[in-house]
Amino acid sequence: MECASHRLSLATWRLRTFRQLVATSHQPHIARRSISTSPRHEAPETKADTETNIPPSQRLPQSPLVTNMRTGPEKQHKRLPNKADLEPLSKNPWAVALASPPRMCILTGARIPRDILGQWGLVKKPNADLNYMLPVGLLQDSLARKSTPVQTSDPDKATGETESSITPVRNEKLGRTLFLRMVDRLSFLRIITPIFVRSAGKKPAITKMVPYRWKHPHGPITAKEEKNMTWMKDMPEYVLMHMRRDVARKLDAAREKWGLGGEDGVWSALDVQEISDAGIVDALGRLGSIERAECGAVILHPRGEVESGSLDEVVHPQTQKKIPVFDLSKLLGESDLERLRQTEAAHYQQVALFFRPEDPSSIKAMLSLWKLKQFLVEDPALNM
Structure with a gap:
């Protein structure tokens, strides 16, 4: 292969090199046979012969996209939730x-x-x-x-x-x-x-x-x-009247099914020294560890005046998450409160309770409380 002049253009040099490679690969090979009767020993294949047998298409430089071909990334599929994953959410x-x-x-x-x-x-x-x-x-x-x-x-x-x-x-x-x-x-x-x-x-x-x-x-x-x-x-x-009745009915149904202070942790009495944010947080801390405490709420049933504007929600000391506070003296009417007191249940003799749903009936009671609070909270004309 002759040396290309430095004055040749790149395209001319590449074309001349390609022609030489094609011409070399098509040269006729003369087969010679030995007349000797002794066993024939073939000469080992040299590096020049190996390069001659390579097709011209493989001698040219190839793109890295061809030589280092990579497959696409595998799609990561999320694992389907099982019963153990869905039970806490339910x-x-x-x-x-x-x-x-x-x-x-x-x-x-x-x-x-x-x-x-x-x-x-x-x-x-x-x-x-x-x-x-x-x-x-x-x-x-x-x-x-x-x-x-x-x-x-x-x-x-x-x-x-x-x-x-x-x-x-x-x-x-x-x-x-x-x-x-x-x-x-x-x-x-x-x-x-x-x-x-x-x-x-x-x-x-x-x-x-x-x-x-x-x-x-x-x-x-x-x-x-x-x-x-x-x-x-x-x-x-x-609507307000029937929403209050619905809340009282569902609360009483949850009270009948789950006792106060049971191992299930649905109803727990809070020893509140004062009805305030600090007093409720302190009482929650003394209550101890409760499973899924972030799903619960504080229910107040005070007999006197309550500090206004500060009992919308509190931070649970165990989970460091906010939980709502429902003041029954503000949410329910006097007739509904009297109906709950007439049951003489220990739940309604407490000033403050920690309520954590455990089944569909108690979940409905919690959501009805939340809906009633949202129903009233946006009305500035309501004298609560």
Whole structure:
């Protein structure tokens, strides 16, 4: 191979080198045979012969992408959770609420976890033409009961019927009760109530919130039922009353199932010296170690005045995480508190309790407490 001149261009030198390599690889080889009768010993293959037998395509320099080819990174798949992983979350009320499927609020359009929204539906009276839009999620016991009439308030005052006789509007084709999801806030209800009690032309204004698929002629609601829809003038107070009843009922159900001071750790009495942030934290520290303490809450049942504005939440000394504080004297009405005291249970004789859910019923009690607190906390006009 001849030496290329330094004046040649790179392309000319590469072309000349390639031609020489091709010409060398195609030179004829003369086969010579030995006449000697002695065994033939082949000469060892030299380095020059080895380079001659290499194809020209392999003699040229190759790209590192070809010589050092790398495969793509393997995708890391997450391990599927097992029962041991899901069990702690199934007992965490906040995880249970946030893991519920998202649903859209019919008025605001916001998509919120289902357990945080309120359930509303049309309710019929057997001896009246009016169809009330009521929070059926808070009236499950009343809707299911067909006997033993119990007197209730506002809608029954208007119709003279008992709450046990009301029935929700159903879609008979699908065999399901018609209901909507809506944000439950006292201030929000006070804004929309003056709007919904008015009429919008020939129909009530409340028909604006009813989905199109419910209305006549495509939906299960007839034109007459649509004209007879009504919204109560005192709906905020009505919802607050039933929400308080729902909290008291669920708390008492959790009290009946789980005793005070048991090894399960659901109800624990707190030796509070003073009802304040420091007093509650100190009492929680003396309580000792409790499993899943971050899932619990402090429930106050004081007899006197409580320091305002500082008992919204406290930091648990064991987990260093915030837990809510529920003051029953502010959340519940006097009639509901008296109903709890009449049970003469040791739970309601304590000034402060640590409550940690353990099963679905106690989780519902915790979430109902939280929803009631959120229902009231955004209303500055409420004198608590």
